[in-house]
Amino acid sequence: MKLGFIGCGNMGTAMVKGVLDSGKCTKEEIMISTKSEKSLEDKKNALGVQATTDNAKVATFADVLFLAVKPQFYAEVIAQIRDVVSEEKIVISIAPGKTLEWLGEQFGKELKIIRTMPNTPAMVKEGMMGMCVNSLVTEDDISLVRDICSGFSRTEVIAEHLMDVVTAVSGSSPAYVFMFIEAMADAAVAGGMPRKQAYTFAAQAVLGSAKMVLETGMHPGELKDMVCSPAGTTIQAVRVLEGKGMRSAVFEAMEKCLEISRKM
Known part of the structure; x- marks a missing residue:
């Protein structure tokens, strides 16, 4: 062939x-x-x-x-x-x-x-x-x-008819994920971690989390809840992300991506 x-x-x-x-x-x-x-x-x-x-x-x-x-x-x-x-x-x-x-x-x-x-x-x-x-x-x-x-x-x-959705959720989304990794690494650097090490921690956390979704078959919300201990650190971080509109921002970004893809 x-x-x-x-x-x-x-x-x-x-x-x-x-x-x-x-x-x-x-x-x-x-x-x-x-x-x-x-x-x-x-x-x-x-x-x-x-x-x-x-x-x-x-x-x-x-x-x-x-x-x-x-x-x-x-x-x-x-x-x-x-x-x-x-x-x-x-x-x-x-x-x-x-x-x-x-x-x-x-x-x-x-x-x-x-x-x-x-x-x-x-x-x-x-x-x-x-x-x-x-x-x-x-x-x-x-x-x-x-x-x-x-x-x-x-x-x-x-x-x-779903190909434009694929563009938004998969074709373009590595850019969104890279931004998330970069933001986490910046915060780690602000906390005193060397930048190279910060990228390693942030990227591996994303890789491992994605693998958990694919290999366990569990709902992402359920996996999130497993990390959020009562009165713990994670639930407070989640509260801030919700307050800042993280879900809405991702949703709106993908909607814009979908809109542009349909016009190409």
Whole structure:
């Protein structure tokens, strides 16, 4: 099986590294394209895969083709490759806002198209990806793509109308979490802890808490209550967060993210 990645920025690079590290494909079975010769050499040296600046060459090579460019470049890229993308290939989009219908119209032919929304934790093989598919994609195709992506991300197949929600709750949310970690670390520094150590404590607390949600299956509120001892320190911290509108701020931020995603 041959994979192609048109575009190889942070997300594309994370995907390629994840696939290689998992052994799903060899370096010879992956081809990437970049916009400039300089980035081409950098990526080729870093990843060791086949590389080109010719998008059509990648599209011809690949059995499974990832479109990993920014949304504003999709129409241009698809115009460059539509004539060499045949019906047996699987085309995978990672762009927010570009619907299955829009993608199909741009190609102007019946193709197997999968729309996904990954996130940057794929860079450390802890990504979360939502995916939806058009009517030509089979269950075997879905299993194949999920297996490919398992090297860098969990995946969930969802209805397309939820893809913008995925952008808000998963695609963009690492930024919210990084802000939370940074704020906790700043407070720890104010309390006298060295900054590097503060980041370690804050980040590990977030990692461990997230793992508890995923592995115990318990409601987050129940897990929160386990930490809040009567008349203890934690319940007082929770009281302040509630008073400052933490839940509302997160809710409103995600609503704005969802609004912008729907307009893209």
